[in-house]
Each structure stands twice: as C-alpha cells, then as structure tokens.
Amino acid sequence: MSAERSARIAALNDRFRAACGLPVAPPVPGRYLMTSGVAALSVRFQLAALERVRSFDVFDEDNDPYGEHDFGVVELDGVRDKLFWKIDYFADATMTYGAEDPSDAEASYRVLTVLLANEY
Incomplete structure (x- = not known):
C-alpha cells in the first residue's frame, strides 16, 4: 500500500473518529458501536x-x-x-x-467499535 493511500485512509479515519459519540452525523459514512462489556x-x-x-493521537x-x-488502546480509571x-x-x-478501497469515502462504510481488551 502506498504512503499516499495510507495517509488518505488515516485522514478519513481521523475525521470519522472525531465525531464518535457526538450528537452529529458522522462526517464520513459509517456507524459507531460498543461491545456489551x-x-x-x-x-x-x-x-x-x-x-x-475521539482525542486519541498516540499512533506508532x-x-x-x-x-x-x-486502532488504538486507551486506559480509563476504574x-x-x-x-x-x-x-x-x-x-x-x-x-x-x-470495502475494496477504504481511501474512497464514497465507496466505503466505516464501523468504529469500542471494546474491552478481554473482548478482542
């Protein structure tokens, strides 16, 4: 995969993730889910x-x-x-x-799932 294509996908994912849990329509086609846990x-x-x-930015x-x-991993108290x-x-x-081409927002549908590590 080219660096340019990866960068397009990352930009779409960042825009999509930035609206996760907010009372607005996703800026990129998709839906947000959380597991039963x-x-x-x-x-x-x-x-x-x-x-x-939404605020995750520690990609490596x-x-x-x-x-x-x-993908990302976060920790929360409790x-x-x-x-x-x-x-x-x-x-x-x-x-x-x-999706054949997740770098094309019109030809892909994103699903962001939030889960506990033991549910992976």
Missing part, C-alpha cells in the same frame, strides 16, 4: 471512553503499522482492562462485504 459499564464511563477515543509502529489510524477501539471498512451500510 462496554455497554454494561456506567454512562459516565462510556462518555469518558468516547472522549478518549506497534499500534498503527500501516499508518491508517484504525476499569481493570484496557479499552480498545478499532475501525473496520465495509462496502456499504449492509456491512456484508469488505
């Missing part, structure tokens, strides 16, 4: 988790080897496990097939 925690925790996901070779900004977030790419909102 995260949903079982307090609303206060969920809001704090979404804020951490370990968590972002392809430079797409599609939870034993780390919290992961992951962006997957689908062809459309049916989420039946993977």
Whole structure:
C-alpha cells in the first residue's frame, strides 16, 4: 500500500473518529458501536471512553503499522482492562462485504467499535 493511500485512509479515519459519540452525523459514512462489556459499564464511563477515543493521537509502529489510524488502546480509571477501539471498512451500510478501497469515502462504510481488551 502506498504512503499516499495510507495517509488518505488515516485522514478519513481521523475525521470519522472525531465525531464518535457526538450528537452529529458522522462526517464520513459509517456507524459507531460498543461491545456489551462496554455497554454494561456506567454512562459516565462510556462518555469518558468516547472522549478518549475521539482525542486519541498516540499512533506508532506497534499500534498503527500501516499508518491508517484504525486502532488504538486507551486506559480509563476504574476499569481493570484496557479499552480498545478499532475501525473496520465495509462496502456499504449492509456491512456484508469488505470495502475494496477504504481511501474512497464514497465507496466505503466505516464501523468504529469500542471494546474491552478481554473482548478482542
């Protein structure tokens, strides 16, 4: 994958992630999900988790080897496990097939999932 393509994907992912949990339509087609483990925690925790996901900017070779900004790990007080977030790419909102080109916002549908590390 070219560095230019990875940079386009990263920019789309950053724009998409920046709206996670906010009462606005995603700026890039997609949806936001949380696992049952995260949903079982307090609303206060969920809001704090979404804020951490939105503001995450610690990308490195370990968590972002392809430079797409599609995965991150955050820690929050009161939870034993780390919290992961992951962006997957689908062809459309049916989420039946993977996207052929996630660097094209019109030809891809993003799903950002927030989960506890032990749910990965």
